[in-house]
Amino acid sequence: MAVVSYKCPNCDGELVFDPRTQKYRCEYCASAFSQEEINQLQPETEEEKQENTRVPEGEEGSVYHCPSCGAQIVTEETTAASFCYYCHNPVVLSGRVSGEFLPDKIIPFAIDRKQAVEKFLEYVHHKKFVPKAFFHKNQIEKISGVYFPYWMADMDMEGELKAEGRNVRVWRSGDTEYTETKVYRVEREEEIHLEDITRNALRKANGKLAQGVLPYDVNQVQSFQMSYLSGFLAEKRDMERAELENGVKREAEEHGRQLLRETVKGYNSISVKNCRLNCRREHWDYMMLPVWTVTYPGRDGKVYYYSMNGQNGKVCGELPIDYKKVWAVSGLVSLLVFALGLVGGFLI
Structure with a gap:
């Protein structure tokens, strides 16, 4: 499996995708390159690198070698992009985003690390009982930009309601x-088109958070290019479409019934006798979507997660509570109430 690193043609420094400019920036000489230029600069020796970075038999899927410094890179089975722990060079494990695991589309990061940190601090500072350690400098530095895998479906259905x-x-x-009751037979037939039904495709991901950062603006979707992963972490899917189809179809049918029901107006009451939906076309895409995330091990032994949509900044997460702060504020309020009661008693 090839380990790919994108290099600047001017100084040989690593190139990373810059969400602010939507270009690739060299960390050393500050050169910038468009996607078209990157496509032209793709390494011609990738096959040679694949041979040079081939891992020993039995270690496939967990240990690779950094193309910059030669150090071993240890990864989990689903890791598709990472960093070298020694030279911090961004690397992409191309075999995990190729073949059957090649994503169809990607939405690139639109929020960079600086903006992500600012939004994180703004979010937690409004929460009065969050432990200080949660937004300590060491904790903030752990915030990571990750491309998570999702399946996205479009469906065309024929609907009939009686x-x-x-x-x-x-x-x-x-x-x-006098009471007059008029009864009407109501029938509806509609063509229903549903778009962008999205499901998390990574088993180990926190499902609530993975769905909580949705939705994304699919108007910004791009055809997948492996170079978009440079400078970020990325995970490949370990959940196949077949595992999610039934749940997606149920959701589509429920939404389709609701849309049919909403076309019926002008009556005091409606009693649905029959509602039939037939899916005549469905289209699925394997997507990579951007998420800024940070974890925090609480004193209660629970791991807390904070995630932010890397495109629009939508936040989802469960924050830890510093109960010492809660008790201190409760004690202060109780003391204040007691003092006011005494003052009131003296005045009476």
């Missing part, structure tokens, strides 16, 4: 009250 509508009118004439 229902009974009722309109009831009540009026009085003299001492008599």
Whole structure:
């Protein structure tokens, strides 16, 4: 499996994707390159590198060699992009984003590390009972930009609804009250198109957080280029489409029924007799989506996660609570109430 590192043609420094400029920046000479230029600069010796960085038999999928310094890079089975622990050179494990694991599309990071840290601090500073250690410098430095794998589906369905509508009118004439009930047969047939039904494709990911950072603006989607991963961490999928199809179809059908129901208006009440949905076309894409994330081991032994959508800054997470702060504030409030009670007693 090849270990790829993208090098600056001017100084041979590593190139990383810059979310602010949407270009590739050299960390050493500050040169910048567009995606088109990167495509032209792709290493011609990639096959040679694959031979030179081939790992010993039995270690495939866990140990590789850095193309810059030769040090061993130890990874988990799903890691697709990482950093060398010694020279901090960004590397992409190309075999994990090729063949059957080649993503169809990617949404590049639009928020860089500096912006991610600013948004993180702004978020936690508004939480009064978060432990100081959670936003200590050492903790903030752990914030990581990660491309997580997702499956995204579009569906075209034919929908048919049969229902009974009722309109009831009540009026009085003299001492008599009259009620008129009109019953209508209601039928609807609609073509329903649903887009961008998104599911996390990494088993070890925190499912609540992986879904919590959604949605993304798919208008910014790009065809997958391996170079987008340079400078970030990345994970490849370990959940296949077949594992998620039933859940996605159920969600699509529920949403389709709701859309059909919303077309029926002008009645006091509606009773649905039959609703049929037939999926006649579905299209799935394997996507890489950007997430800024940080973890915090709480004193209670629980690991807390903070995640932020790397495109629009949407935050999802569960923050730890410093109960000493809670008790201190509670004690202060109780003392204040007691003091006001004494003052009130003296005045009376």
